[in-house]
Every structure is written in structure tokens, then in C-alpha cells.
Amino acid sequence: MEILEAITHFVREAHDGQRRKFVDEPYVNHLIRVSEITKQYHAKVPVVAAALLHDVLEDTEVSAGELATFLSTVMEASDAQQTLKLVHELTDVFTHADYPELNRDKRKSREAERLGKISATAQTIKYADILDNSLDIVKSGSGFAPKYLIEAKLNLEKMNRGHKDLHKQAKEAVAQGLRKIRGR
16 A cells, blocks of 8 residues: 555654664554554554554654645545544643643543543554553563553543454453563
């Protein structure tokens, strides 16, 4: 698919030089895995594109306007709009930069509430993101793993509109990760 190849190239450029926090690999590998997981449950190009792009507004210098302009060059207008809408839904709102008065637990709690209201399609992508992150963070042995997994569990409790099988897989990965970390 030419569209997804162009978007993968864009993602590689946008995240160039970024590495995963808990796994020594290029950040783009995570985005590709999330798109591959998503594709198993929702194969439409705008959805897979959003899975590839789900962190671009949050973790790079790419602006929403730049993303919209790029998408308009590789996709039909309606597909570009759908992709952009999904990326916006998946971009954290309750960030430290925008809500410095809130501690992490309060920001993550509000973010979980917000994620519970996003579209079923965006939730499906988020399940794939949580699944991939959960597997990686547990393998890493990071001290941050318990915090991440507890936050992921809260997100999954609030998000129940996406693909049921993927939701179940993500919940199982989080639960298994928590058991492993707790030594059970």
C-alpha cells in the first residue's frame, strides 16, 4: 500500500533519533507494531495510518497543521480527516505542560476518563498501544513498570467500546505483567 508506506516514511522522519525508554530500539518499531496489531482488528487504511501516527503530535515537533497538510498529500480528504481525528483522540490532553498544577496521578486519572469517551476505533488503537507497551515494559525490568501497568489497567477499565478481543488481550497482558512484577 503506497499510502501506508508514505506514512511510515513520515513517521520514521518525525521520530528520527528517538529511542524507546525501556527497550533499546528505535521508537518507530513500537509504532509499526501498534499498526500491525491494529490491522488485525481494523484493516481500514485511515485506522492503520492513525495507529502509525498515534504519538506524532505528542512526542515530536510535528504540529497538527503540518500533519493535516501531509495527510492531504497522500490520502483522500475524508480519509485524511478520519486519520487526523483519530490521532487527536489518541493524543494526551492532560499533560504536565498544560496542567502543571495536577500531579501525575490526577492527570492520568483525568486522561483515563477522557479515553473512556473517545471513539471505539480510537480505543481499539489504544488497546494495541497498551498491549505493545505492556509486553515491552515488563521485559525491560524497569522500576517504572508497576506505575505504567496500573495506569494502563485504569485506562482499560474506562475504555470498553473498542474491539472486544483486543481489549481482552490488552487486559490479560497488563494483568500478567502485574503478576510477574509482583512475583506471582
